Amino acid sequence: MPYLLRNLFISIFLILPAGFSFADESVEQKAILVTGASTGIGRNLAETLAAEGHFVYAGARKQADLDELNAIENIQAIRLDVTVQKEIDAAVETIRNEGRGLYGLVNNAGVSVSGPLIEVEEDDMQFQMDVNLFGPYRVTKAFAPLIIESRGRITTIGSISGILAGTLYGPYSMSKHAIEAFADSLAAEMRKFDVQVSVVEPGNYNSRIVNSKLLRMKQRGHTSEGSLFKEEIDQLLARPADRSVYKEPDEVSAAVMHAFFDDNPKRRYMVVPNQREAEITIRQVIRELVQLNEGQVYTYDREALIAMLDEALAVSTH
Secondary structure (H helix, E strand, O other): OOHHHHHHHHHHHHHOOOOOOOOOOOOOOOEEEEOOOOOHHHHHHHHHHHHOOOEEEEEEOOHHHHHHHHOOOOEEEEEOOOOOHHHHHHHHHHHHHHOOOOOEEEEOOOOOOOOOOOOOOHHHHHHHHHHHOHHHHHHHHHHHHHHHHHOOEEEEEOOHHHOOOOOOOHHHHHHHHHHHHHHHHHHHHHHHHOOEEEEEEEOOOOOOHHHHHHHHHHHOOOOOOOOOOHHHHHHHHHOOOOOOOOOOOHHHHHHHHHHHHOOOOOOEEEEOOOHHHHHHHHHHHHHHHHHHHOOOOOOOOHHHHHHHHHHHHHHHOO
8 A cells, every 4th residue: 555545544543542642753763673574464564664764673584575675765674583582682683783772662473373272283372372472572571671771662463363262263362362461461560661562453454364374274284174173164264365355454553653652652452444343342341341240249230330431431531
């Protein structure tokens, strides 16, 4: 999408939160690391940040992707596999030696594994958690000193799948649910250093995560043969991998821009392409609240719950 249209999305998104104020345009160029920047959300975000005049260290694994990223103004590609500590350490050294410091970190690199929890192979589960959970943990731990030095910002890309869960999506939902706790704990710990932490929870946008998942399943010979979930797996494998029918993730990039440059960033940004995904997600949170409250010794009645909701809404608008 042309930069002009992408910037329009950013402008529309940023008008919405109360009290919004973008950083002064005369502010010095910020250095930001984006992991998983070769495609999808990461690529969109890297290009958006670069187009806004910031300097982006774009993490990728394949040489072809590194070459493409290096050809973009204000982007320096960094070879970075978030599961390989040596590459993370080398990236830290490279960025520190560049002398720009590091204002922002976006933990974006992610993969998706699907399968019934009672059948999924352990190494598939380990792969899921190694990238989606331990990846952000490793990268954040390694770059925290630079972020603390700059009193910068850290944003991790979660998913509405960290709130929703369903048949065959357990491994992915588990990894993204864990990111919710990761972001909350990290925010509490980084507060003393004046470092803001946010989590962005996208819905369904155009990316290559499904293509990669289905390709890995085929390469590993995963089929429905002998499964107790044969019908469900067959339906999954029959779905088209092409997600180009979905919206480009410009709104997701806009959320990260707000998290990085607004004076009052939000802890959570749910960013979905349609009303249906928003309603499904919010209804699930409400169901969980009701389940949590129901039948326990100190149950709150409807009136008390509404009062709590009103209090939370009042705080969120200030």
